[in-house]
Amino acid sequence: MGQTVIKVDQDTIFKMKKHYHSSISSKQPPHATFVAKKNGLTITAYTSGKVMFQGDQHEEEASLWGSGVKSNNKKKSSGEPELPKFLSQDHIGSDEAGTGDYFGPITVGAVFATAQQQELLRELGVQDSKNMKDDTIKKIVKDILKTDIVYSTVTLSNEKYNSLKQKNWSQVRMKAWMHHQAIKHVIGKLDGQESKGILVDKFCEPGIFYNKIRASNEQPLEGMTFLTKGESKSTCVAAASMLARYRFVQEMDKLSGMVGFNLQKGASNIVDKQIKRIINSKGEPFLDKIAKVHFANTDKAKKL
Structure with missing residues (x-):
């Protein structure tokens, strides 16, 4: 199913809601202003001003509401690989x-x-x-x-x-x-x-x-x-x-709760110091429960 997304102001959203009032659905997703279903087409307007048209003649319907149309049928430039x-x-x-x-x-x-x-x-x-x-x-x-x-x-x-x-x-x-x-x-x-x-x-x-x-x-x-x-x-x-x-x-x-302090993310020299601290307090075998022990940090910490 094809789709087109446009960005409009709140005044246009108000006009659209009035235009589609007879087709508006009682069910709508979070952050939506309205959802309308019309002749095989679904129009979903969001509070951010984005409006998505899905289904039959989505591009034509979207073009009725001004410029700024972004369609998923748009082709890539010749220098870019085509995405699936x-x-x-x-x-x-x-x-x-x-x-x-x-x-x-x-x-x-x-x-x-x-x-x-x-x-x-x-x-x-x-x-x-x-x-x-x-x-x-x-x-x-x-x-x-x-x-x-x-x-x-x-x-x-x-x-x-x-x-x-x-x-x-x-x-x-x-x-x-x-x-x-x-x-x-x-x-x-x-x-x-x-x-x-x-x-x-x-x-x-x-x-x-x-x-x-x-x-x-x-x-x-x-x-x-x-x-x-x-x-x-x-x-x-x-x-x-x-x-x-x-x-x-x-x-x-x-894991931070297990060792009693906030463990550092990544693999920096701060991590090396924390490893040394853990080895001193809980023993090296404890690392097996909380760390990827084959990383070079293990040997670096033991040399500190």
Whole structure:
């Protein structure tokens, strides 16, 4: 289903609501001013001034309300690669968090959202979590969880992570397995809804990803696409990145409670000092419960 999104002022929103008054639906998503259904077309106006037209003749209907039309049928310039069409349709996106942090687990999020739900997610502030503070992510994710999107998160505890490393699992294999499981969980929850595609934020070549899934005695899913910076190209991936970060922060809070102080994120020299402090107070084996012990930080801390 095609769609067009325009940006208008509040005076135009008022005029539109009056124009479509006989077609206005009693059901509307959060942050919407009105939803109207007219001859196979759905018009959703948001309090921000964005108006989304979905369905038959969406571009023609949107053009009635002035300039500033942004259509998902717009072609890329010749110098840019063409993005998959499903990114503006109902699809699944997945992303991970915690891979470069010494303390804390790896978390993966997967999200299925319809085109209309994606517009709502953007209204809620969904974007690449790497550009946002954790407190902001927490606030937005709490709003996301109130919507009816389908999602799943998978958390790999530090103890399990370290156990898999001892079995020669690479971090790429762990991430591939986690993305695969999270996406499978989402597909299992769709209950007849159709996903037009699956986008994974690219962390390895597709062939390597598929080989890692087969190495874990599972069959790769069909219809997968891998794009770098996927969170900037797909609202579903952006939402998944925020969910993954939210879960990671939750786990970090729990681990901080275990050690009695706030654990530093990342892998800086501040982390090295915290590792030394933990070794002195709880012993080196305790790190297995809260950290990715194969990181170079472990040896650096022991030399302090």
